Amino acid sequence: MMIPESELKNIERLRWQCRRGMLELDVLLEAFLDQHYEMLSPRLQRHFLQLLEFPDPVIHSWCVGGENPDDEEFVELVDSIRATSVA
Amino acid sequence: MALEKQRFDTLILGAGGAGLNAALQLANANLKVAVVSKVFPTRSHTVAAQGGVNAALANVLPDNWHWHMFDTVKGSDYLGDQDAIEYMCREAIPTVYELEHNGVPFSRLDNGKIYQRAFGGQSQNFGGDQAARTCAAADRTGHAILHTLYQQNIRAKTHFFDEYFAADLIQDQEGIILGALVLDIATGEPLLIEAKTTLLATGGCGQVFRTTSNAHINTGDGKAMILRAGLPLMDMEFFQFHPTGIAGKGMLITEGVRGEGGYLINKDGERFMEKYAPNAKDLASRDVVARSIVTEVREGRGCGPEADHVMLKVNHLDEAVIAKRLPGIRESSKIFAGVDPVKDPIPVFPTAHYVMGGIPTDRFGRVMPTSDDDGDHLPGLYAAGECACASVHGANRLGGNSLLDILVFGRLAGKNIIDYVKDNPSHRPLDEANVEWAMGRLGRWDTKGDGITVSDLRKEFRKTMEDHAGVFRVEDMMQEGVEKVRAIREKLADVRLTDYSNTFNTNRTEALELENMIDVGLSIATSALHRKESRGAHSRPDYPKRDDAEWMKHTLYWQEGDRLDYKGVRSQPLTVESFPPKERVY
Numbered sequence: 001m002m003i004p005e006s007e008l009k010n011i012e013r014l015r016w017q018c019r020r021g022m023l024e025l026d027v028l029l030e031a032f033l034d035q036h037y038e039m040l041s042p043r044l045q046r047h048f049l050q051l052l053e054f055p056d057p058v059i060h061s062w063c064v065g066g067e068n069p070d071d072e073e074f075v076e077l078v079d080s081i082r083a084t085s086v087a
Numbered sequence: 088m089a090l091e092k093q094r095f096d097t098l099i100l101g102a103g104g105a106g107l108n109a110a111l112q113l114a115n116a117n118l119k120v121a122v123v124s125k126v127f128p129t130r131s132h133t134v135a136a137q138g139g140v141n142a143a144l145a146n147v148l149p150d151n152w153h154w155h156m157f158d159t160v161k162g163s164d165y166l167g168d169q170d171a172i173e174y175m176c177r178e179a180i181p182t183v184y185e186l187e188h189n190g191v192p193f194s195r196l197d198n199g200k201i202y203q204r205a206f207g208g209q210s211q212n213f214g215g216d217q218a219a220r221t222c223a224a225a226d227r228t229g230h231a232i233l234h235t236l237y238q239q240n241i242r243a244k245t246h247f248f249d250e251y252f253a254a255d256l257i258q259d260q261e262g263i264i265l266g267a268l269v270l271d272i273a274t275g276e277p278l279l280i281e282a283k284t285t286l287l288a289t290g291g292c293g294q295v296f297r298t299t300s301n302a303h304i305n306t307g308d309g310k311a312m313i314l315r316a317g318l319p320l321m322d323m324e325f326f327q328f329h330p331t332g333i334a335g336k337g338m339l340i341t342e343g344v345r346g347e348g349g350y351l352i353n354k355d356g357e358r359f360m361e362k363y364a365p366n367a368k369d370l371a372s373r374d375v376v377a378r379s380i381v382t383e384v385r386e387g388r389g390c391g392p393e394a395d396h397v398m399l400k401v402n403h404l405d406e407a408v409i410a411k412r413l414p415g416i417r418e419s420s421k422i423f424a425g426v427d428p429v430k431d432p433i434p435v436f437p438t439a440h441y442v443m444g445g446i447p448t449d450r451f452g453r454v455m456p457t458s459d460d461d462g463d464h465l466p467g468l469y470a471a472g473e474c475a476c477a478s479v480h481g482a483n484r485l486g487g488n489s490l491l492d493i494l495v496f497g498r499l500a501g502k503n504i505i506d507y508v509k510d511n512p513s514h515r516p517l518d519e520a521n522v523e524w525a526m527g528r529l530g531r532w533d534t535k536g537d538g539i540t541v542s543d544l545r546k547e548f549r550k551t552m553e554d555h556a557g558v559f560r561v562e563d564m565m566q567e568g569v570e571k572v573r574a575i576r577e578k579l580a581d582v583r584l585t586d587y588s589n590t591f592n593t594n595r596t597e598a599l600e601l602e603n604m605i606d607v608g609l610s611i612a613t614s615a616l617h618r619k620e621s622r623g624a625h626s627r628p629d630y631p632k633r634d635d636a637e638w639m640k641h642t643l644y645w646q647e648g649d650r651l652d653y654k655g656v657r658s659q660p661l662t663v664e665s666f667p668p669k670e671r672v673y
Binding site: 012013015020021022025056064065066082085087 | 125126129130131132133135227229230233234250272273299300301304336337338415419423424425426586588590591593
């Protein structure tokens with residue numbers, strides 16, 4: 001199925017939001033975007049947008065540092081990001 | 088459609104620590120300031136700096152800016168300019184206090200003073216006992232500083248152009264910089280920002296190497312703009328490599344892993360550091376370990392299907408030790424290397440970390456356009472931070488001096504700009520031909536048809552840089568590298584985009600970044616080829632000694648004709664005696 005132009009551009013916008021100040025987040029978030037984002041439920045897609053608004057050290061502590069978000073809403077998303085294949 | 092134009096007193100390209108600290112001085116002085124950043128400001132690479140800022144506050148142990156100066160001169164392998172180093176070490180103290188007053192949440196001692204930690208390369212009494220000089224905000228110093236400066240800039244009404252890509256500087260026929268042509272990444276619309284003064288603060292360029300610890304944004308944009316404006320870059324051969332990055336990815340694996348008993352092995356399982364450094368073994372200095380790893384790979388003893396890395400073995404250590412003393416390493420290895428270090432060794436290779444060279448400036452951040460030792464600065468153009476070279480790091484940088492560099496010289500450039508704008512209150516007339524040239528460079532990417540993709544050429548370029556201008560530097564392979572990178576520069580004309588739209592066209596942005604990386608890469612490869620000595624981070628097995636008689640000088644590289652020239656090191660400090668060159672022993 002062709003992905004509509006508007007949806008493609010939304011993904012490109014998110015791709016730029018995945019450009020961070022830390023290499024670890026660049027690699028992990030962009031891989032997650034490519035591998036999983038389109039398959040996420042609308043609720044988790046919304047959470048991903050919200051996650052990108054957090055400061056880099058916070059996202060790093062969740063996705064790489066092994067800490068869990070206080071907000072239960074993010075736990076499922078963070079688990080999926082951690083499981084993204086980048087190796 | 089007519090090109091949109093906006094006017095400001097000052098244009099700052101880059102929103103890391105240097106750009107934001109400069110912007111704050113200017114906005115507080117009621118100047119009209121524009122800050123252009125290709126990502127949201129608090130996502131600048133400064134956020135990744137965990138360690139801290141050096142300043143001789145003497146809160147924990149006795150300290151003195153003069154001792155800090157000694158350590159910095161020695162660390163630079165005597166290539167640093169001693170007037171700039173004295174200035175930085177003295178200004179470190181008011182700079183840190185100003186940050187404190189602006190709200191940076193530094194960690195505290197019980198007595199309420201700023202906490203300071205000990206870092207390598209710091210001494211008391213000119214090479215005596217360990218000093219404690221690095222001011223930290225837990226392990227998030229860069230983030231704390233960046234966040235505070237951003238908030239203060241919002242308060243001071245700095246105008247931010249977030250997610251705008253600076254394409255080229257605009258100059259008049261006398262070479263005076265009049266601002267920059269920038270591109271709104273969201274819409275693809277160009278915008279001409281005219282300014283009485285311009286400050287480049289665009290950060291480093293680690294992305295020119297395949298394996299780097301730098302974020303993807305570090306593509307050397309400001310350095311490349313300077314080259315295209317006909318100005319030089321200085322000391323670009325001096326690039327700091329960390330010996331253990333995750334192979335093929337670049338993320339740092341801290342030296343602490345080897346400190347806790349981890350060691351390196353090749354494909355035969357041989358603990359190879361025993362041959363290169365029989366005493367220190369895996370704890371030898373960074374450059375020795377990095378070069379040993381590359382030697383193993385070059386001589387066919389690398390690991391993996393491509394035989395392109397070695398292994399860092401930690402699985403002989405107790406799991407509890409790894410969990411307690413090396414937190415984060417296990418998670419990081421699992422995610423980025425796909426191995427659990429408790430069970431399997433971590434694939435590693437040297438990772439490009441920090442560039443000492445950059446846009447040559449004096450100690451006020453003013454850009455110096457010539458190789459003339461007594462030459463004057465270019466009026467109205469400034470640079471600060473990792474994109475610049477105030478020559479405080481010389482041939483190698485000390486831990487804790489990178490945040491210091493960006494903050495001190497960002498602040499001082501800001502203060503100098505205030506005076507400049509007072510004396511030069513008018514905009515100079517635009518040179519329309521130069522604007523057309525810059526627009527033409529952008530328009531080139533509208534050419535459709537088949538060609539090489541951005542990602543393919545980027546991959547070829549970064550691998551070439553790693554193989555020919557990275558850690559291992561001998562004449563023949565470096566000469567071959569320069570020729571290969573020149574050939575890659577020629578291939579740029581054959582690159583075509585896969586997306587020609589305007590909205591969030593990341594393919595076009597990455598093409599512009601690739602042009603910048605190749606321009607900067609050639610400055611590194613060319614400068615490194617011609618420095619025939621080993622000094623600091625520039626290590627030449629074919630010229631293994633430092634050669635003060637011939638090479639105590641700065642390299643300057645111009646893009647036109649890939650020309651090099653040299654200028655003397657400023658070894659006379661401002662108020663104290665010069666530190667004469669000695670062999671560096673730690």
